[in-house]
Amino acid sequence: DAGVIQSPRHEVTEMGQEVTLRCKPISGHDYLFWYRQTMMRGLELLIYFNNNVPIDDSGMPEDRFSAKMPNASFSTLKIQPSEPRDSAVYFCASSLALTAEAFFGQGTRLTVV
């Protein structure tokens, strides 16, 4: 398996624009996680899915953020409208179970100017 695949690797956008980040989890993994990493706050869990169903979205900062998982092999994280404070590295991760290790994608470095 190629591991967790995220796209794009880098995204630069202007404030107010919509941004969509994409993730393909490892085949067979039932759990998918979206994290955000910044120097100030470290790695923060935004939302996670189990079998395509959102289980816990308490980490989503505000209504500008939304995530979907239409099928077992694809998820998106959308920010609309984007703001400079959203600049961070966004990681997607997947795991077989909550008790198992998570495998991370290479991340998307988002810069909002």
Added chain:
Amino acid sequence: GQNIDQPTEMTATEGAIVQINCTYQTSGFNGLFWYQQHAGEAPTFLSYNVLDGLEEKGRFSSFLSRSKGYSYLLLKELQMKDSASYLCAVRSPYSGAGSYQLTFGKGTKLSVIP
């Protein structure tokens, strides 16, 4: 709330041993993970402890004391490629329907020098 503390930075010499500590205060406990993250890359899994004691895996070992809310990662025979950030993460029950949350510390940046 959840609180995880790690030293921000550490420096050690190639070939030496280094211990990276992690203390946590969480509402409940269901396991502790250590991840390694090289600059600009994704975190990768190193170890998992759910019971007290030492787990050894090659040059890396991880220790857990649940009563003290304490863990450490021990790296032996340090190599230059071990220069990275080391993240401690604690899984704890979440109030939502049988779910768990994984809270990460801010990481310890380890620099290995010749």
